[in-house]
Amino acid sequence: MRSLLITGASGFLGGHLCRYSQTDWQIWGTYHTQAINLPGVKLLPLDLTDGQSLQTCWDQARPDAVIHTAALSKVGQCQYNPDRSYQINVAGTVQLAKRCAQAEIPLIFTSTDLVFDGDHPPYGERDLPHPINIYGEHKAMAEAAALTHYPAVTICRLPLLMGAAIGTAQCFVQGLLAAIAANTPQTLFTDEIRTPASVTDVVQGLHLVLDQGVSGIWHLGGPEQLSRYDLGLLIAESFDVSKINLKPGLQSSVKLSIPRPKDVSLNSQKAMALGYAPQFPKAALREISQSSRAI
Numbered sequence: 634m635r636s637l638l639i640t641g642a643s644g645f646l647g648g649h650l651c652r653y654s655q656t657d658w659q660i661w662g663t664y665h666t667q668a669i670n671l672p673g674v675k676l677l678p679l680d681l682t683d684g685q686s687l688q689t690c691w692d693q694a695r696p697d698a699v700i701h702t703a704a705l706s707k708v709g710q711c712q713y714n715p716d717r718s719y720q721i722n723v724a725g726t727v728q729l730a731k732r733c734a735q736a737e738i739p740l741i742f743t744s745t746d747l748v749f750d751g752d753h754p755p756y757g758e759r760d761l762p763h764p765i766n767i768y769g770e771h772k773a774m775a776e777a778a779a780l781t782h783y784p785a786v787t788i789c790r791l792p793l794l795m796g797a798a799i800g801t802a803q804c805f806v807q808g809l810l811a812a813i814a815a816n817t818p819q820t821l822f823t824d825e826i827r828t829p830a831s832v833t834d835v836v837q838g839l840h841l842v843l844d845q846g847v848s849g850i851w852h853l854g855g856p857e858q859l860s861r862y863d864l865g866l867l868i869a870e871s872f873d874v875s876k877i878n879l880k881p882g883l884q885s886s887v888k889l890s891i892p893r894p895k896d897v898s899l900n901s902q903k904a905m906a907l908g909y910a911p912q913f914p915k916a917a918l919r920e921i922s923q924s925s926r927a928i
């Protein structure tokens with residue numbers, strides 16, 4: 634069986650990827666601080682900032698393909714620890730790209746809609762990155778550096794991801810539900826627009842580009858543009874909880890401590906033409922709500 638190395642298996646996307654990917658591949662998954670146990674997955678510790686750690690991981694997994702999801706992925710963490718963000722998000726990605734280039738194996742690098750400034754949506758693959766915070770800046774730098782070191786790399790820019798919590802990670806949906814349960818008022822912007830997608834659909838999209846052997850840049854956004862406020866209402870409806878503490882607000886009327894782009898909607902027609910089929914948020918959230926009840 635071919636060997637697929639998934640970095641960031643203890644993370645939200647990596648964890649979902651590990652669960653889905655096992656039929657055709659022997660999965661090797663990596664964790665950094667959260668040692669995990671995933672049935673059917675061979676787990677390895679990895680610190681992307683440590684060359685020896687990457688060497689050991691590589692020698693054990695001997696991958697035939699890599700999906701790179703490990704990252705310092707929180708905007709705040711990157712803004713307040715830019716050196717660490719650079720080491721993990723840029724330098725770590727470069728090390729992986731060099732290894733995959735040398736081994737001539739597929740590398741899928743997961744990037745973000747936050748490489749864009751949010752002023753000219755919707756964004757297609759030909760639009761040039763223009764990030765406005767450190768996280769977006771470092772992911773854009775990682776994209777460019779990965780392309781330089783490995784022109785055959787596949788870069789998938791992802792939107793806001795929604796899905797069921799896994800043991801070691803969750804997404805904003807669980808955060809909002811916890812705030813609602815705690816009766817904490819939430820101001821959600823009506824002028825901050827995203828194209829959210831179900832993590833399970835994005836996992837399938839990542840496997841689609843891997844299976845098709847395509848390289849270059851691919852957008853894996855959801856099919857509908859939604860404001861943070863409308864998305865919040867949809868989450869409350871889907872989980873049958875109160876909307877009373879969800880308040881509409883305007884990003885443009887608030888001084889944010891970290892700049893956040895207003896509208897980074899992704900145009901994902903190119904991937905959809907290849908077979909990427911993300912659900913509308915309402916259907917995705919219904920599925921997440923049902924699977925969460927089943928756990």
Ligand SMILES: NC(=O)c1ccc[n+]([C@@H]2O[C@H](COP(=O)([O-])OP(=O)(O)OC[C@H]3O[C@@H](n4cnc5c(N)ncnc54)[C@H](OP(=O)(O)O)[C@@H]3O)[C@@H](O)[C@H]2O)c1
Nearest residue numbers: 641643644645646665666667680681703704706745791794
């Ligand atoms: N989630 C989203 O909505 C979203 C949206 C757009 C793009 N993305 C992109 O999708 C990818 C996955 O995001 P995510 O939300 O799944 O992130 P996440 O839940 O924060 O997981 C990050 C993963 O990276 C690992 N990691 C952190 N520092 C590391 C280091 N120094 N060396 C090796 N591994 C390290 C973590 O390991 P430990 O937990 O074990 O420390 C964890 O497995 C990222 O590339 C992100 O930029 C995500």
